[in-house]
Amino acid sequence: GESVGLHLPTLSVQEGDNSIINCAYSNSASDYFIWYKQESGKGPQFIIDIRSNMDKRQGQRVTVLLNKTVKHLSLQIAATQPGDSAVYFCAEVGGGTSYGKLTFGQGTILTVHP
Amino acid sequence: KAGVTQTPRYLIKTRGQQVTLSCSPISGHRSVSWYQQTPGQGLQFLFEYFSETQRNKGNFPGRFSGRQFSNSRSEMNVSTLELGDSALYLCASSSQGGNEKLFFGSGTQLSVL
Numbered sequence: 108g109e110s111v112g113l114h115l116p117t118l119s120v121q122e123g124d125n126s127i128i129n130c131a132y133s134n135s136a137s138d139y140f141i142w143y144k145q146e147s148g149k150g151p152q153f154i155i156d157i158r159s160n161m162d163k164r165q166g167q168r169v170t171v172l173l174n175k176t177v178k179h180l181s182l183q184i185a186a187t188q189p190g191d192s193a194v195y196f197c198a199e200v201g202g203g204t205s206y207g208k209l210t211f212g213q214g215t216i217l218t219v220h221p
Numbered sequence: 222k223a224g225v226t227q228t229p230r231y232l233i234k235t236r237g238q239q240v241t242l243s244c245s246p247i248s249g250h251r252s253v254s255w256y257q258q259t260p261g262q263g264l265q266f267l268f269e270y271f272s273e274t275q276r277n278k279g280n281f282p283g284r285f286s287g288r289q290f291s292n293s294r295s296e297m298n299v300s301t302l303e304l305g306d307s308a309l310y311l312c313a314s315s316s317q318g319g320n321e322k323l324f325f326g327s328g329t330q331l332s333v334l
Contacts, residue, residue, distance in 0.1 A: 139320045150225070150311050150325035151264075196264065200320045206277035207254030207269025207318045214263065 115194065117216045126184040126219075130197030130212045135178060137199040141209065142171060142182045146193045154182070154195075184217075192219045222248055225326035227312050233332045239300040242329045244312030246293050252318025253295040255287060258309040258328070267310075270295055271318045299331075307333045 120126050132140070138159040143151035155166045157173050157180075164171050170183040180197050194216050198209040226245040234240050246253050254277075255267040266279040270289035287297040293314075299306055309330050313323035 141322055143325075148327070150313075150327045153322050153324065156322050198264075204319050206271070207252055207313070207315070207323065208266045208277050208279065209264075209323060210266075211264040 115214050115216050117218065119218045119220065120187050122187065122189060122219055122221050124187050126187045126191070126217060128182045128184075128195050128215045128217065130180040130182075130215075132178050132180060132197065132199045132210075132212070134199060134201050134210070135175075137201050137210075139200040139205075140171070140173060140180055141198045141200075142169075142180075143196045143198060143211075144191075144193045145196065145214070151196060187217075187219050189219045189221055192217055225312055225314050225324055227310075227326035227329050229329060230327070231330045231332075233334060234302050235334050236302055236304060238302050239298060240302060240331060241296055241298050242310055242312075242331075244295045244297075244314075244326060246295070246312075246314030247324055250314035250316055250324075251293050252315045253289055253293065254313045254315075254318070254323060255295070255297050256311040256313065256325075257281075258311055259307075264311070267297065269318055276318065302333045304333050307331060 141156040142154040145151045157164045157171045168185045172181045194214045196214045197212040228243045252271045254269040258264045269277040273289045284300045289295045309328040311328045313325045
């Protein structure tokens with residue numbers, strides 16, 4: 108479905124804690140998923156991606172988990188830092204060739220307190 | 222390597238006017254996509270261009286159009302502006318535009334008065 112974002116979920120953590128941001132996606136045929144970070148006044152910045160033939164992928168301080176059974180995606184950020192404060196979006200690409208079309212989730216506001 | 226560049230950064234227009242936004246993709250990227258971001262609707266796909274051809278289009282009225290040049294630079298145009306067109310317009314580029322990650326510019330903030 109299309110992204111709807113009237114009231115974004117929020118997550119507030121202390122510096123050094125681990126953060127988990129969740130996302131439910133809509134299309135069971137989606138085969139590629141991306142997490143983006145958007146800071147105020149900037150465009151979305153790529154964090155990590157995962158294809159549907161995987162259930163886990165790790166990057167630097169970040170891990171993405173994919174559960175296709177319940178159509179759920181999560182982003183784990185280890186040792187969260189104040190610079191991680193931003194809005195985080197999951198995005199899915201439907202089955203087949205998308206030609207530039209990502210369907211974004213509503214986003215989650217992460218606030219990290221020093 | 223320079224990122225995706227969008228101009229202008231801010232724009233103020235009045236209802237009924239038209240506007241043209243510009244996007245230069247990352248060097249070597251041939252696919253350019255456009256998105257509209259609003260607080261109420263979030264990020265929504267407008268259209269995608271590759272080799273000067275529109276390959277995909279979202280659910281927006283015909284007032285929204287775009288084009289791509291032979292150097293992969295792209296422009297989008299909105300005619301007969303409405304108050305509801307106020308939004309952040311984001312351009313993204315990728316190598317081929319298939320199922321791959323997109324790299325976004327910082328956007329053009331359009332305000333329609």
